[in-house]
Amino acid sequence: xxxxxxxxxxxxxxxxxxxxxxxxxxxxxxxxxxxxxxxxxxxxxxxxxxxxxxxxxxxxxxxxxxxxxxxxxxxxxxxxxxxxxxxxxxxxxxxxxxxxxxxxxxxxxxxxxx
Amino acid sequence: xxxxxxxxxxxxxxxxxxxxxxxxxxxxxxxxxxxxxxxxxxxxxxxxxxxxxxxxxxxxxxxxxxxxxxxxxxxxxxxxxxxxxxxxxxxxxxxxxxxxxxxxxxxxxxxxxxx
Numbered sequence: 248x249x250x251x252x253x254x255x256x257x258x259x260x261x262x263x264x265x266x267x268x269x270x271x272x273x274x275x276x277x278x279x280x281x282x283x284x285x286x287x288x289x290x291x292x293x294x295x296x297x298x299x300x301x302x303x304x305x306x307x308x309x310x311x312x313x314x315x316x317x318x319x320x321x322x323x324x325x326x327x328x329x330x331x332x333x334x335x336x337x338x339x340x341x342x343x344x345x346x347x348x349x350x351x352x353x354x355x356x357x358x359x360x361x
Numbered sequence: 362x363x364x365x366x367x368x369x370x371x372x373x374x375x376x377x378x379x380x381x382x383x384x385x386x387x388x389x390x391x392x393x394x395x396x397x398x399x400x401x402x403x404x405x406x407x408x409x410x411x412x413x414x415x416x417x418x419x420x421x422x423x424x425x426x427x428x429x430x431x432x433x434x435x436x437x438x439x440x441x442x443x444x445x446x447x448x449x450x451x452x453x454x455x456x457x458x459x460x461x462x463x464x465x466x467x468x469x470x471x472x473x474x475x476x
Binding site (some may be wrong): 290338351354355 | 403404411454460463464465467
């Protein structure tokens with residue numbers, strides 16, 4: 248157990264639908280990062296939050312949004328889903344200030360859009 | 362923007378032998394951090410080893426070591442005494458010291474370990 252909790256582990260939904268992925272960071276970590284990993288691909292950065300505020304945006308589609316709540320958990324909302332959105336979505340957390348420690352990843356949410 | 366390149370999509374090694382995975386990166390920054398992550402079939406991302414750019418000494422973690430060549434912007438991973446459990450995707454990653462932005466990952470190298 249890495250300490251980063253992602254739910255659900257698997258999600259199957261139809262095109263056009265909306266889903267919410269949830270992430271609880273490791274205790275003490277203030278930063279949360281969301282990544283998308285399509286089949287046999289690398290990790291694409293979507294968005295970062297630090298202590299409730301958005302800090303950086305990557306290649307995140309307008310149909311996607313995220314937020315970080317006061318208790319530091321984060322949610323990634325995916326709407327108007329398309330077949331191409333099928334992927335493994337990772338949440339990672341870090342202490343925020345010390346960049347030496349890298350990220351701690353959750354086990355991911357596998358989204359399948361049918 | 363920083364980019365990370367892993368030029369070997371696939372590698373294989375015989376059990377108990379040594380293998381080296383390549384990684385190069387492009388940056389204009391002088392301070393940064395480099396990482397190797399392992400992704401086994403379970404898809405969990407596991408940190409293998411890290412290197413601070415200001416340190417000349419190469420990082421070592423048990424059977425895993427790196428060859429960090431700052432001038433060449435190269436950061437290779439050596440796995441000694443390869444074990445069946447080392448079979449996985451390996452991702453090289455770069456993290457800036459200065460920006461609030463994300464960790465940048467290479468495309469990955471799939472390592473197969475032959476018994």
